Each structure stands twice: as C-alpha cells, then as structure tokens.
Amino acid sequence: MTAQRSMKVEQLSGGEMLIRALHDEGVEMIYGYPGGAVLHIYDAIFNQDKVEHILVRHEQAATHAADGYARATGKPGVVLVTSGPGATNAVTGIATAFMDSIPMIVISGQVDSSLIGSDGFQETDMVGISRPIVKHSFMVQNPEDIPMVVKKAFHIATTGRPGPVVIDIPKDVTDPNKKFKYHYPESVKLRSYSVPGKGHTGQIKKAVEILLAAKRPVIYTGGGVVQGNGSELLRELARKLDFPVTNTLMGLGAYPATDRQFLGMLGMHGTYEANMAMHFSDVVLGIGVRFDDRVTNAVSKFCPGAKILHVDIDPASISKTVPADVPIVGSVTCVLEEMLELIKLSETRVDKKSIDLWWSQIDGWREKDSLKVTPADNDIIKPQQVIQSLYEITKGEAYVSSDVGQHQMFAAQYYKFDEPRRWINSGGLGTMGFGFPAAMGVQLAFPDAVSVCVTGEGSFQMNLQELATCLQYQLPIKIVCLNNQALGMVKQWQDMQYGGRYSHSTYAESLPDFVKLAEAYGHVGIRIEKLSELNSKLAEAFALKDRLVFIDVMVDPMEHVYPMAIKGGAMKDMYLSKTERT
Amino acid sequence: MRHIISILLENEPGALSRVVGLFSQRNYNIESLTVAPTEDRTLSRLTITTVGDDRKIEQITKHLNKLIDVVKLVDLTEGAHIERELMLIKVKATGAQRDEVKRTADIFRGQIVDVTNTIYSIQLVGTSEKLDGFLAAISGTTVLEVARTGVSGISRGEKVLSV
Ligand SMILES: Cc1ncc(C[n+]2csc(CCOP(=O)(O)OP(=O)(O)O)c2C)c(N)n1
Ligand SMILES: [Mg+2]
Numbered sequence: 001m002t003a004q005r006s007m008k009v010e011q012l013s014g015g016e017m018l019i020r021a022l023h024d025e026g027v028e029m030i031y032g033y034p035g036g037a038v039l040h041i042y043d044a045i046f047n048q049d050k051v052e053h054i055l056v057r058h059e060q061a062a063t064h065a066a067d068g069y070a071r072a073t074g075k076p077g078v079v080l081v082t083s084g085p086g087a088t089n090a091v092t093g094i095a096t097a098f099m100d101s102i103p104m105i106v107i108s109g110q111v112d113s114s115l116i117g118s119d120g121f122q123e124t125d126m127v128g129i130s131r132p133i134v135k136h137s138f139m140v141q142n143p144e145d146i147p148m149v150v151k152k153a154f155h156i157a158t159t160g161r162p163g164p165v166v167i168d169i170p171k172d173v174t175d176p177n178k179k180f181k182y183h184y185p186e187s188v189k190l191r192s193y194s195v196p197g198k199g200h201t202g203q204i205k206k207a208v209e210i211l212l213a214a215k216r217p218v219i220y221t222g223g224g225v226v227q228g229n230g231s232e233l234l235r236e237l238a239r240k241l242d243f244p245v246t247n248t249l250m251g252l253g254a255y256p257a258t259d260r261q262f263l264g265m266l267g268m269h270g271t272y273e274a275n276m277a278m279h280f281s282d283v284v285l286g287i288g289v290r291f292d293d294r295v296t297n298a299v300s301k302f303c304p305g306a307k308i309l310h311v312d313i314d315p316a317s318i319s320k321t322v323p324a325d326v327p328i329v330g331s332v333t334c335v336l337e338e339m340l341e342l343i344k345l346s347e348t349r350v351d352k353k354s355i356d357l358w359w360s361q362i363d364g365w366r367e368k369d370s371l372k373v374t375p376a377d378n379d380i381i382k383p384q385q386v387i388q389s390l391y392e393i394t395k396g397e398a399y400v401s402s403d404v405g406q407h408q409m410f411a412a413q414y415y416k417f418d419e420p421r422r423w424i425n426s427g428g429l430g431t432m433g434f435g436f437p438a439a440m441g442v443q444l445a446f447p448d449a450v451s452v453c454v455t456g457e458g459s460f461q462m463n464l465q466e467l468a469t470c471l472q473y474q475l476p477i478k479i480v481c482l483n484n485q486a487l488g489m490v491k492q493w494q495d496m497q498y499g500g501r502y503s504h505s506t507y508a509e510s511l512p513d514f515v516k517l518a519e520a521y522g523h524v525g526i527r528i529e530k531l532s533e534l535n536s537k538l539a540e541a542f543a544l545k546d547r548l549v550f551i552d553v554m555v556d557p558m559e560h561v562y563p564m565a566i567k568g569g570a571m572k573d574m575y576l577s578k579t580e581r582t
Numbered sequence: 583m584r585h586i587i588s589i590l591l592e593n594e595p596g597a598l599s600r601v602v603g604l605f606s607q608r609n610y611n612i613e614s615l616t617v618a619p620t621e622d623r624t625l626s627r628l629t630i631t632t633v634g635d636d637r638k639i640e641q642i643t644k645h646l647n648k649l650i651d652v653v654k655l656v657d658l659t660e661g662a663h664i665e666r667e668l669m670l671i672k673v674k675a676t677g678a679q680r681d682e683v684k685r686t687a688d689i690f691r692g693q694i695v696d697v698t699n700t701i702y703s704i705q706l707v708g709t710s711e712k713l714d715g716f717l718a719a720i721s722g723t724t725v726l727e728v729a730r731t732g733v734s735g736i737s738r739g740e741k742v743l744s745v
Contacts, residue, residue, distance in 0.1 A: 127596055132607045136650040139595065156650060191745060192592060192653040316644035319637070 012182040014143035015044035015174035018107070021150040023050040024184040027078050029069070029444060030054070031062040035082025036122060037109025040174035054444060054473060057465040059086050061437035063093020064463070067102050068401055068438030069445045071424045074229065076103035076157050077441065083109040084122030087168075088129065092431060094164045095133040099428025100250060101227055103162035105153050106130075110139070113170040126168045135163030143173050144180050151188045160195045161314040162227060196313050199330030199338065207285070207309045207326045208342045214283035215354035216305075216361075217243045220266065220295075223250030223427065224288015224312060230254070230332030231420040234287065237336055240343060241350055244362055246274040248289055249412055250427040257416035258396075263362070264371070267295040268565045269409045272370035272574065272582075275563070277362055278303055279572035287311045288332050291322040292428075301570035311335045370563050370576055371413055376556055379530040383407060383482045383555040387414035389535050390452065390480055393542050398450040399424065399442045403435035403459030405489040407482040409561040411454040433462030436479065440466060443475045450478065450542070457483045457511060457552075467521035470548045478542060479550045484557040485511060492560045496575075508557075518550035527552045584613070585639050586658040586665055586735050588743055589628040589646065593619055597651035601628060604649065610634065610642050614667075614710075614732030625653065625745070629734045631710075656743050658735045665735035668705065669713045670695075674724035675702040683723055690716045701726070 012020060018041055022030065031054045034042045045053050056062040059081045066077025077097075081090045087108040097104045111120040127137045136156045138149045149167060157165040211217060225234055231254045238245045238261055245255045246266040255262055264271035266278055278284065284306045289295070291310075296302045299321055310317075310324035311332065318327040328335055373384045387410050390398075400415055401424040402408040408425055417423045424442060426434040439453035460481055470477060482488075485508040494502055515525030524547050528537045534553070541549040566573040566581065575581045591597050598617060605612050613631040620627045632642060639657065646652050658665070675683050680702075687694060687704050690712065696703035706716055710733055717725070737743070 128599070131596075131600060131603050137596075190650065193650050314648070316641065316648055320641060323637075 010182045011179040013040070013044070013174065013176045013179055014146055014169070015040040015176060016047075017143065017146045017180065017182050018150065018169070018174065019044045019048060019051055020182060021147045021184055022078060025150060025154050026075075027051055030078040030080050031056055031065045031441070032080030033059050033062060033082065033086060035086045035109065037083035037111060037171045038080060038086075038174075040171065040176050041080065041107075041109070041169075043176060044174075053080070054469070056437065056469050058463065059089035060092050060433065061440070061463050061466045061469070063090050063104070063106065064096065064431075064434050064437035065441035065444070066104055067093060067097045067434075068424050068441030070097075070102050070104055070441070071438070072399055072421050072442045073445045074421065076105055076154060079104065079106045081106070081108050082122070083111055083126070084124045087124055087126040091129060091133070092433075094130055094166070096426050096429045096431045096434060097164045098133040098135070100223060100426065101162050102164070103157040104164040105157055105167065106164060107167045107169060110168045110170040112172045113141075114172070116170065126166060130166045133164070134166050137166040137168065139168045140170070140173050143175070143178060146173070147182065147184045148188070151185045152190065155188045155190070156193065196315075196329050197331055197334050199311065199328040199335040201338065203326055203328045204335060204338050205342060207328060208339055208346065209348070210283055210307055210309060210326065211241065211285060212343070212346060212348045212350055214243075215351060216281045216358045217241070217283040217285065217355075218263075218277050218281045219243050219245045219285045219287065220248070220278065220289055221245065221251045221254050221287045222248040222289035225251055225254040225332055226288075226420045228288060228313065228332035230288065230336055233333060233336035233340065237340055240340065242355055243285075244277055244359070246270070246278065248292070248295060248427070249425065251288065252412060252423040253417035253420040256418040258418055265412055266571070267292075268297075269413065269561050269563060271413075272368045272563055272576065273362055273365040275565075275571045275574060276365045279570055280361075281306045283307050283309065285309045285311070287336070288313075290317045290320065293321070296322060297565045297571050297573065298568050303571065368576070375531070379532055381528070381531045381534055381553060381555045383410050383484065383559055384414050385531065385534065386480065386482055386538075386553050386555060387411050387454070389538050390454070391415050393535070393539050394450055394452065398422070398452045399439070399446070401425065401435045401439040401442060401451070401453045403453070403455040404430045404432045405456045405459060405487065406484070406492060406559070406561050407454055407456045407459075407488070409489075410482065432459040436460060436463050436477075437466050439477045439479075440469060440475055443477055444473065451475075453477055453479045455479060455481050456488060457481055457485065457514070458487045464517070467518065467523060467548070471522045474546070475548060476544070476546050477548050479548070481514060481550065481552050482555050483511075483514070483552050484555050484559070486557055488557070489561070495560065514550055514552040518548070523548040523550060525550045525552065527554070529554045583635070584631060584633050584659070586663070586733055587630045587632065587643065587646070587655060588658055588735060589630070589655040590620070590653040590743060590745060591617075591626045591628050592651040592653060593624050593626045594651060597626070598628070600649050600651055601630075601646065604645055605632075608641070608645060610638070614730075616732045616734050622745075629732070631733050653745055654743060656737065658737060661741065662738040663735050664738060665709055665733050666707055667710050667713055667733050668707050668731045669716075670703060670705055670729045671717075671725065672701060672703045672727040673720065674700060674726060676700050679723050683720060686716070686719050690719070692716065
C-alpha cells in the first residue's frame with residue numbers, strides 16, 4: 001500500500017497539501033475559524049473527509065480547545081486561523097500552551113507574499129508577534145515546502161519539552177490553481193535540534209545513592225511527569241521507596257490522590273503537610289518541575305536542609321531558580337527506568353527506620369486536616385462542598401477542566417485525581433476563559449467521557465460564546481459554575497492585602513441569568529442555591545447525559561482559599577484560615 | 583563578568599530576531615553583536631558580548647541552545663581566545679592636533695584611511711580595551727564620529743566552532 005502510494009505521484013495545490021500532510025501526520029481533528037487568507041485552505045477542507053474541522057466561535061477558543069484535546073490525549077492539538085485579527089485572537093491560547101509545554105500546531109493565514117510588509121488588509125506579523133511564546137515558527141515561502149514544514153513542525157512541537165509551533169502561510173502559497181508533486185516525508189532531521197533521552201548514568205547513580213540514604217525525603221513532581229507519560233514509573237518508584245509524594249498544580253493525577261503516600265498539592269495553596277514536608281525534608285527529588293515561584297515561595301528560604309535532585313528534559317529548567325545538587329537532563333521515563341534498575345541492583349536499602357519516623361511526623365502534620373471544610377449556617381453552600389459533591393457524583397472519573405481563580409484552587413484541592421491527563425488547567429499563564437473551550441477539546445477527543453468544566457462566573461464570561469459550538473457539535477459538557485458573584489481570587493487578595501477595598505472585583509448587580517443564557521443557546525440551565533439540594537440537583541444535571549448543562553451554584557461569596565503561602569516566607573509559612581497561621 | 587558568546591546560526595529569515603528577542607525577553611543585556619554569513623552559506627556566525635554572573639551566563643547559553651536555529655555555540659571567554667573589534671573614527675585634524683592625532687594613531691597601529699584639510703578618518707583594529715584606550719588617548723581632540731563593529735572572536739589553538 002505504502003509502496004503503491006509512493007509510486008503514484010499526486011499533484012496537489014498548497015492548500016490541499018496542507019490538509020493532506022495533516023492527515024498523513026495522523027491528525028483527526030482541527031479547530032479553527034475561516035477568513036480571507038485561509039479560504040483556499042478551507043476549500044481544501046471542504047473537498048475531503050479525513051480531517052474533521054471544528055468551527056469555534058472565537059479563535060482564542062480554538063487554541064484552548066486544541067490545548068484541552070492535547071492535554072487529555074497526549075497528541076498535538078491543531079488550530080487553523082486567518083491572518084490579522086484571527087491570528088492575534090489566537091495569541092492568548094498560544095501563550096497558555098507555551099507556559100504549560102503543550103504540543104500544539106497553529107496554522108495562520110497570511111496575506112499574499114507580494115503584500116507582506118505593505119500593511120495590507122488583515123496583515124499582521126504573526127511570526128514576530130508570537131516569537132516569545134512559541135517553541136518555533138515557520139513562514140512558508142513555497143508550496144513545495146509545505147509537507148516538510150508540517151513534518152518539522154510536528155516533530156518540534158511533540159518532542160523534547162513540547163510546545164506550540166506556528167506555521168504562517170501566505171495566501172498565494174495555497175493557490176488552488178498551482179499544483180505540485182506531493183510527498184510526505186517519513187522522517188525529519190534537524191541538525192540544530194536533538195531530543196534528550198537517557199540521563200547521565202553517573203548522575204543518576206549519585207541521585208540513587210542520595211535517595212537511599214535519605215531520612216526525610218519528598219518526591220515533588222509536576223507537569224513533566226504527565227506530559228512525559230511517566231506516571232506509572234513514578235508510582236513504581238514511590239512505592240518501592242515508600243517515600244511521600246506531592247504534585248504541583250500541573251502535575252495532579254500523576255500520582256493517585258487517594259494513595260496513602262500522597263501528600264496533596266504543594267505550593268501557594270498546597271496542603272499543610274505537603275508544604276511542611278518540603279520545608280523540613282533532607283532530600284527533594286524534583287521530577288518534571290520547574291521550581292516555580294508559586295511553589296517555592298521565597299527562594300532564599302526554600303527547603304533549607306535539603307539536597308536537591310532535579311530531573312527534567314529541559315536543561316534550562318534546571319538550576320534556573322533553585323540550584324540543583326544533582327542535575328539530570330533526560331526524559332522522565334528513561335531516567336525513572338534507570339533509577340529503578342539501579343535501586344534494584346543496589347546493595348544499600350532504604351533507611352526504613354528513618355523513613356518510618358518521617359512518616360509519623362508527616363502523619364502528625366496530616367492531623368491538622370488543612371482542607372477541612374466547616375459547613376456554613378442557613379443552608380449556604382461552601383464552594384469546597386460543590387467540588388466534594390462533584391467528586392462523589394462523578395466517582396472521581398471525570399475529566400475536569402478549570403478556569404482561573406478560587407474555583408480552580410478548590411477543584412485542585414478537593415477533586416482527587418487518581419489518573420494523569422484528567423485535570424486540565426492553565427497553570428503557568430493562568431488564563432481565565434481557558435476552561436470551557438478546553439472542556440470542548442476533551443469532549444471531542446473522548447465523546448463518551450464525562451467532561452466537566454469547573455468555572456467561575458467571571459472566567460466563564462470570557463469565552464461563553466462557545467455555547468453555540470457545543471450546540472452545533474452536541475457536546476454534553478457539564479459546566480459547574482461556582483458563582484460567588486465576584487472575581488473571587490482578586491477579592492481574596494484585596495481582603496488580605498488591601499484592607500477589603502474591593503476595587504473593581506464585584507459586579508453582583510450586573511450578572512446575567514446564566515440559566516436563561518444556557519437556555520438561549522439551546523442548552524439546559526440549573527441553579528442551585530441551598531446546600532440541602534446540592535447533591536440531588538447536581539446528580540440530576542449529570543443524569544442528563546446527552547445535554548450540555550450549565551449548573552449555576554450560588555456559593556458563599558466570602559470564602560477564601562486556604563492554606564495560602566505567606567508572601568516572602570518559606571514553604572512552612574502559611575495562612576491556614578482567616579484567623580490562623582503557622 | 584563580560585562573556586563573548588559565538589554562535590553558528592541557521593542562515594534563515596527571522597533567525598537573528600529570535601536570538602535578539604531572547605535577550606530582551608529574558609532581560610539579558612547585549613553589549614555588542616556582530617553577524618555575517620560564514621564560508622558555509624547556510625550558516626551565519628554571530629558574536630555576542632554580554633555581562634553577567636556565572637548563573638546568568640549559564641541560563642543565557644542554555645536558552646540560546648534551545649532555539650531551533652542555533653546550531654552550535656561556545657562561550658569563548660571560557661578558554662584562550664582571540665577577540666578583535668574594528669573602529670572607524672573621524673576626528674578634527676587642524677593645527678597642532680593634526681600631528682598629535684597622527685602620532686597617537688601610529689602608536690596604536692591605526693591607519694588613516696581618509697583625509698581632508700581638516701579631518702582624519704582613522705581605522706583601528708584590536709581588542710575593545712585597546713579601542714577604548716585610543717579614544718582616551720585622543721580625548722583632547724574633537725571626535726566627530728565613531729563607528730565600531732562590536733567584538734568578533736575565535737578560540738586559540740586547535741579548538742574550532744563548526745558543525
Ligand atoms: C485573562 C485574565 N485576566 C485576569 C486575570 C486575573 N485574575 C485571576 S483570578 C481572577 C478572578 C476570577 O474570577 P472568577 O472566574 O469568578 O473565579 P473566582 O475566583 O471567583 O472563583 C482574575 C481577574 C486572569 N487570571 N486572567
Ligand atoms: Mg467568581
């Protein structure tokens with residue numbers, strides 16, 4: 001078959017080659033929005049049925065949908081937008097994917113080659129605008145280059161530390177009247193790009209020795225373990241050593257949240273036990289993490305007694321903020337496999353007595369129960385209770401996308417993810433408006449799965465136009481809106497640092513009726529106002545398996561997210577409630 | 583400390599802007615930058631001088647290496663190396679100054695490459711320090727214009743930067 005195909009040389013236009021190359025690359029679905037500069041490409045889409053195109057209602061949503069698809073499946077998300085405003089609308093989504101190292105290909109139309117630089121209609125320098133937020137970008141000069149550019153773009157986007165790649169294509173390059181020989185390359189070689197695989201054995205040995213001698217170790221893992229499909233090996237390693245594990249906001253699900261060895265999320269809104277264990281540890285094994293400021297708090301006070309072992313595929317992530325004692329550059333699977341092998345071969349055994357002692361100290365911290373929820377009076381719903389109920393109703397098996405704010409932190413703290421790629425959120429850029437379109441990408445990738453978007457009434461209004469897309473493609477997403485009638489996270493900071501002066505963070509009097517809004521778009525809307533009806537109404541919403549349901553849950557507007565790191569402190573310095581701190 | 587980083591870069595449109603963009607984006611500073619194609623037309627050679635502590639320089643080189651267009655790079659200041667910069671300088675050369683400028687240029691092995699009744703244009707090659715030294719030496723003279731190329735450099739001995 002392959003031989004036959006390569007014998008028969010096809011003649012295709014640039015636009016046709018692009019879509020054909022996507023198909024040959026294994027792309028099933030692209031997210032986009034048409035316009036002048038990409039009309040030849042859209043015509044090529046019309047004339048085939050191999051690559052499905054999903055029409056969103058705003059280009060930003062196309063990028064987030066592709067991003068959600070990529071996070072849930074591990075496959076690259078593909079976006080198609082027109083030049084000028086189409087391209088600039090995609091920028092927030094590209095930056096979001098870049099910050100979280102998500103593989104994505106963004107194809108943007110461009111004005112005719114002859115018009116570039118002339119301030120032509122809908123011309124914008126997309127390669128220039130996107131430069132700081134892409135892994136790489138291409139401006140296609142000739143139609144014949146398209147297959148190779150596509151091949152390179154996917155190779156770069158999906159290997160090493162993944163990231164978004166932009167392909168900017170002038171309209172004349174896709175001219176349907178000019179046909180060229182089509183051949184999709186089998187492989188690609190870039191002399192300036194190599195992908196780290198195996199780590200340095202000497203370094204890994206050193207790390208293993210330190211791990212086996214550790215008395216108060218913590219394994220701290222992030223998005224890299226999810227992206228690098230290292231979850232299984234992480235579990236094996238942690239269990240073998242009986243070490244405690246904590247995950248970053250980006251890494252949730254890499255280690256099962258219901259497991260005894262899991263300490264919960266760490267960092268700014270991490271659990272008491274996770275942050276205390278980090279601070280008092282003697283060895284930190286960081287895997288696929290970047291020692292982000294939202295984790296470390298003041299770097300100078302970070303884990304004062306700990307040796308830092310840092311595994312990452314990106315050498316630039318290592319010793320960027322916190323100097324590593326043992327840096328290991330490599331893919332998470334290669335490095336963990338080698339670690340496990342070395343541990344097996346080693347004469348030394350874990351210092352069980354010390355580790356048991358460490359566990360009893362950790363169990364002491366656990367008793368603080370930093371995520372305890374105190375029910376309110378008067379049947380008022382606490383936002384945390386919504387997530388707890390959601391977890392029960394979905395049996396912990398849903399794909400949960402979130403927006404940004406308090407609701408995001410509550411979802412991260414209270415939904416116990418046991419599997420990777422189930423928790424989909426914009427951790428690095430913190431993009432409000434991400435959650436809902438990301439949930440569309442998840443639902444399109446897995447039509448039979450439960451795709452939930454946990455959002456706030458603020459974030460949801462940043463991409464609510466996608467309700468129309470969901471009607472068109474019959475996406476039965478469940479939108480759980482923790483409606484606190486405010487930009488809650490902003491308000492929380494204003495409570496804590498600005499004497500409760502709510503500068504432009506409240507708008508209760510001008511909120512839309514979300515139930516009617518959902519109905520206007522042909523969906524179902526449900527409002528929940530009392531704790532006594534929370535479980536039953538939420539269950540009712542999830543029973544509507546074939547419908548998108550917007551669940552508007554009125555929650556206590558005064559609630560804060562705790563624990564919360566005390567700015568400028570060490571990881572052990574936290575507010576535990578409005579009145580208590582460490 | 584001052585570092586000289588030499589880079590072999592794909593000779594592609596936009597490649598230079600990625601390098602320069604990286605410096606501004608990450609708040610690194612560029613003291614000087616030179617760039618031209620090499621004997622291999624698919625490659626440009628770029629020389630950047632920058633200032634920073636070891637940690638900063640490590641980050642700079644790591645991030646440069648991550649750019650897909652960067653084929654290879656070396657921090658020349660890590661080993662023995664030769665660095666040169668070329669300066670063209672136009673000075674007022676009248677009265678007693680005329681002889682004085684000529685004498686100073688000779689001492690610094692500069693060449694006068696253009697002359698009028700009132701003006702000398704001088705070409706000088708050397709390390710940046712030497713060029714600074716020359717400017718200090720003629721500080722009594724009216725300098726009309728200075729054009730410096732920025733530093734270019736190679737390692738001493740066998741060591742080469744090539745693909
Ligand atoms: C696009 C964007 N603009 C502004 C912010 C800053 N910001 C962070 S959280 C937040 C409030 C979000 O409000 P809402 O979605 O209602 O969530 P809540 O905190 O109330 O749960 C804001 C404005 C952001 N993260 N993203
Ligand atoms: Mg809100």
